[in-house]
Amino acid sequence: MNKKGFFLDTMVDIYGWLIFILGLIIWWLVFYLAFGRGSAYTINEKQFSINNDGLLLNYLSTPIENKGYSLIDSLILAYEGKEDKEILKSDVNSILKKVYYKKSVCWNLWYYEGEEKKLLANEECEGKTNLLFDATTIIPLTNGNSIDIRLTIPGYS
Amino acid sequence: MMKIFRRKKTMILIISLAILFWVITGMLFVRIAAKKAQFNATLGETQLGLIENYIKGEKILFYIDQAAKYSIYAAIYDLSLNGGFFDYKCGDYKGYGLWQSEKEEMEYCSPDYKNSFSKFISTRLDSYINEGIMGINIPTNNYDFVFEEGEKTKIHGIATTPLSIPLLCGKDKTECGVYKVKPSFFQQVDYNLNDYEMIKEKLIKIAEECKKEQDLADAENLKQCVYSKMGSYKGLEWKAIPKEASAEEDRNFAFEAVSDKKMPFNDDKIVYKFAIFVPDEAPPPPIRELEVSKKEEDSIILKWEESKALDVKKYKIYYMHSDNEMDCRKIGEYYKNTPLDITKEEVIIYKENIIKDPTNPNLITQEIAVKDKKYCFAVTAIDKVENEINIEDAEAINYP
Numbered sequence: 001m002n003k004k005g006f007f008l009d010t011m012v013d014i015y016g017w018l019i020f021i022l023g024l025i026i027w028w029l030v031f032y033l034a035f036g037r038g039s040a041y042t043i044n045e046k047q048f049s050i051n052n053d054g055l056l057l058n059y060l061s062t063p064i065e066n067k068g069y070s071l072i073d074s075l076i077l078a079y080e081g082k083e084d085k086e087i088l089k090s091d092v093n094s095i096l097k098k099v100y101y102k103k104s105v106c107w108n109l110w111y112y113e114g115e116e117k118k119l120l121a122n123e124e125c126e127g128k129t130n131l132l133f134d135a136t137t138i139i140p141l142t143n144g145n146s147i148d149i150r151l152t153i154p155g156y157s
Numbered sequence: 158m159m160k161i162f163r164r165k166k167t168m169i170l171i172i173s174l175a176i177l178f179w180v181i182t183g184m185l186f187v188r189i190a191a192k193k194a195q196f197n198a199t200l201g202e203t204q205l206g207l208i209e210n211y212i213k214g215e216k217i218l219f220y221i222d223q224a225a226k227y228s229i230y231a232a233i234y235d236l237s238l239n240g241g242f243f244d245y246k247c248g249d250y251k252g253y254g255l256w257q258s259e260k261e262e263m264e265y266c267s268p269d270y271k272n273s274f275s276k277f278i279s280t281r282l283d284s285y286i287n288e289g290i291m292g293i294n295i296p297t298n299n300y301d302f303v304f305e306e307g308e309k310t311k312i313h314g315i316a317t318t319p320l321s322i323p324l325l326c327g328k329d330k331t332e333c334g335v336y337k338v339k340p341s342f343f344q345q346v347d348y349n350l351n352d353y354e355m356i357k358e359k360l361i362k363i364a365e366e367c368k369k370e371q372d373l374a375d376a377e378n379l380k381q382c383v384y385s386k387m388g389s390y391k392g393l394e395w396k397a398i399p400k401e402a403s404a405e406e407d408r409n410f411a412f413e414a415v416s417d418k419k420m421p422f423n424d425d426k427i428v429y430k431f432a433i434f435v436p437d438e439a440p441p442p443p444i445r446e447l448e449v450s451k452k453e454e455d456s457i458i459l460k461w462e463e464s465k466a467l468d469v470k471k472y473k474i475y476y477m478h479s480d481n482e483m484d485c486r487k488i489g490e491y492y493k494n495t496p497l498d499i500t501k502e503e504v505i506i507y508k509e510n511i512i513k514d515p516t517n518p519n520l521i522t523q524e525i526a527v528k529d530k531k532y533c534f535a536v537t538a539i540d541k542v543e544n545e546i547n548i549e550d551a552e553a554i555n556y557p
Contacts, residue, residue, distance in 0.1 A: 019171060023178050030182055050205070054212045057219045069421070072223060076422070137216050138291060140224040142231075142422045144284045 056135035056151055059099075064091045071095060072139060075149070079111065079120060080142065089121045096153070105132065106157040112148040120149070129155030203326050203333070210322050210336040217290050217320060218340055221282075225314055225342045228281035230420040233348055233427060235277040237416075240431030241268035241353050243276040251398070253411040253432035256360055263361065263433075270353040275302040278314070293322055295340070306350050314342045348418060352429065355391045356414060360433050362386070363410075371439035371540075372406050373465040379435065383410050392416065393429070406467035408435045440546045441466035441538035449534055449556045452524060457532075457556060459523045460514060464538035471539050472511070474504040474523060475548060478530040485533035489549030532556040 060072040067074075074091040077083035088109075096105050106125035110117050133153035140146045240254035247258040247266035257263040279298055286295040296318040305311035319337040326333035367382040380400065387395045398411040409432055416427040441464045448460040459474065477483065477491055479499040495501055506523060514520035525534075535553040539545045 016171065019175065023175075027178075027182065030185065050208055051212065054215055057215055060219070073421070080422075082422070138220055140220055140227060140285050142227045144281075146220070146285070146290075 052133055052135035053137055055133070056137050059095055059151070060137070060139070062095050064094060067091070075109070075120070075139070076142060079147070085121045089123065092121065093123060100132075100156075104157045105153050106155060107133075107151060107153045110150040110152070112150070117150070123157060125154050125157055131155065203324075206324055206326060207334075207336070210324050213291060213293075214320065214322050214336055214338045217293060217295070217322075218338065220290055221286065221295070221340045222342050222344075224285035225278075225282055225312075226344050227422070228278050228285065229312060229344055229346055230422060231281050232274060232277035233346070233420055234423065234425070235281070236270065236274050237427050237429045239273070240429065241270035241273060241356075243268075243273035250409040250432035250434075251411050253398070253430050255409070255432045255434060256357070257364065257433045257436075259408075259434050263357070263364070267357055268353070270350065271302075271304055274304070274350070275300075278302065278312070282314075293320060295320060299340070304350065308347075308349055309345050310348050310350050312344045312346070314344075316341045346420070348420070348427075352393065352414075352416065355393065356429060356431065359386075359390050359395065359414075360431075364433060364435050368436045368438040371437070371441075372467055373442070374467060375465055377402075379406075379408065379439075383435065387412075390414075404467065406437075408437055409433070410435060437468070437540065437542050437544060439540075440544040441469050441540055443546050443551055444472075444536040444538060445552050447534060447536055447552055447554050449532075449554055451557075455528070456524050456526050459525055459534055459536070460520050461536050463511075463513075463519055463521050466538060466540060468540040468542075469508055469538045470541040471505055471507045472521070473537050473539055473545070474506070474525070475501070475535045475537070475551070475553075476503075476525065477501045477533045478528065480530060483531055483533050483555065485535075485553040485555045488533050488535050488551070488553040489547065491533075492548050527556070 060075070061070055063070045064074060071091055074083065074088050078085045078088035092107065092109065093104070096107060097103070104123075106123045106129070108122040109120045111120050112118070131152070131154055133151065136148060136150040138146055138148050240256070242254040245254045246268065247255045247261050249255055254268065256267045258266055279300060279302075282300070283297040287297050289295055296316075299316050299318050300314040301317060303313040303315065305313075316339040319339045322336040322338075323332045324334035324336055325331065363383060363386050366386065367379060370379040370382040372379045384397055387397055389395070393414040393416055395412060395414045398413065400407065400410070411430070411432040414429040414431075416429070418427050419425065420427070444461045444464065446462060450458050450460070452458045461472075464472075475488065475492065477488065477495075477499050479496075481498055483491070483499065491499055492501060504523070504525070506521075511521045512523065514522050533553050533555050535548065535551040537545050537548070537551050
């Protein structure tokens with residue numbers, strides 16, 4: 001045969017087709033090995049929790065009833081010694097009571113000076129506790145500095 | 158079979174096809190392996206990382222919002238203590254920014270208080286954020302400010318550059334994205350920027366009503382005029398800063414205007430501190446009790462009491478002579494419309510060149526050459542800004 005094109009004569013045709021088919025078989029094997037051979041996948045379970053820091057920001061931004069300022073202002077005044085800490089305690093309680101459907105909760109409001117954690121105000125717990133809330137954030141002070149604060153709610157009082 | 162390999166072209170074709178095939182297969186292997194490697198994160202981990210980044214962003218925005226509030230309160234005090242200036246445009250008087258100076262008027266010197274307020278807020282806010290927050294770099298000098306004036310001033314701080322919070326993915330916590338948010342803010346303060354307009358109004362009034370007054374050696378008319386304007390004015394309590402007596406006239410005055418308002422977290426009232434130069438449109442008072450005495454046949458001595466004005470620069474002697482009698486009370490008229498038979502002359506004597514009467518240091522003497530004619534003499538004092546009384550108001554005497 002003198003045809004131009006794919007293969008050139010009968011023998012070449014046979015061998016050419018042989019190689020071609022062999023190639024296809026190998027190709028199929030590759031894919032089969034890679035995907036189809038009963039691959040097993042393991043589903044792992046992992047737990048993540050979204051922290052309450054965003055919620056803490058909401059609490060800090062909440063205006064205190066009949067006072068014309070928000071909780072963060074009360075916190076700053078107490079921290080800087082311009083207001084009695086009892087007022088801060090009362091302001092925090094007024095907000096948390098609304099959050100926890102008029103149930104009283106015990107809480108601790110901490111601030112950090114470097115690595116040292118100090119208590120700014122708290123409502124003490126009685127009996128067993130079950131941590132309801134734990135969040136931190138950073139707040140600026142009126143003198144240009146800043147502090148980290150942390151609010152924890154160990155449980156109902 | 159041998160025929161195949163004897164045909165060179167065929168051989169080349171087959172070998173080429175085979176090589177091409179294995180290359181493609183190899184590339185496929187590599188690509189499959191690479192795709193598998195990407196899926197080693199737990200499903201949802203990246204998405205939860207995005208939520209955490211969002212919360213981090215919210216914490217930073219909250220911090221900036223609070224910092225902006227405190228910065229604004231502090232900037233209100235900074236601005237008032239600086240008299241509305243960030244940089245003094247026309248200098249200062251005893252540390253009080255001048256709203257009008259000797260050389261420049263109030264339209265030029267008075268502060269652009271809104272621009273100054275923006276700069277003070279920006280400076281204070283940068284001190285909160287220049288070291289970053291929670292490990293994130295916060296752009297400084299990042300705000301354009303818009304003010305809405307009224308009883309309560311509304312301040313929009315519009316951020317020009319957003320915050321960039323990197324999103325970390327996978328076990329290696331490599332950066333796989335960036336969460337960007339613009340840290341703009343809005344604050345409303347119980348403060349009226351319009352106080353600066355009231356200050357300007359009051360200063361214009363003081364300058365206008367006291368510009369024709371001057372301090373004399375024995376009468377502090379200018380000071381009295383300015384001090385009489387002090388007191389309550391549109392919600393501000395004005396007081397002038399006391400000045401010591403001086404040999405030269407000082408037309409600069411410093412003031413403090415105290416507001417009843419205090420900003421939260423601050424025990425001090427807002428005090429505005431500023432100064433003004435009261436323009437000088439007051440000519441030295443008329444020279445009285447002019448004396449003339451003969452010295453020689455062709456000269457006379459003119460004597461007058463030194464002016465009590467503190468800013469006298471020179472004296473001007475007006476004199477006229479004629480062959481005919483003259484009514485010296487009409488010296489002003491003669492100066493404006495000089496009759497043909499009258500000749501008018503002037504002599505100017507600078508303060509540093511005056512000659513004092515040796516018997517009385519309060520008297521100034523000046524020798525004038527005269528002819529055998531009738532003379533009228535009058536003397537005026539001129540201050541350093543060329544204020545002079547009208548010649549009609551000067552006291553004239555005749556000679557002989």
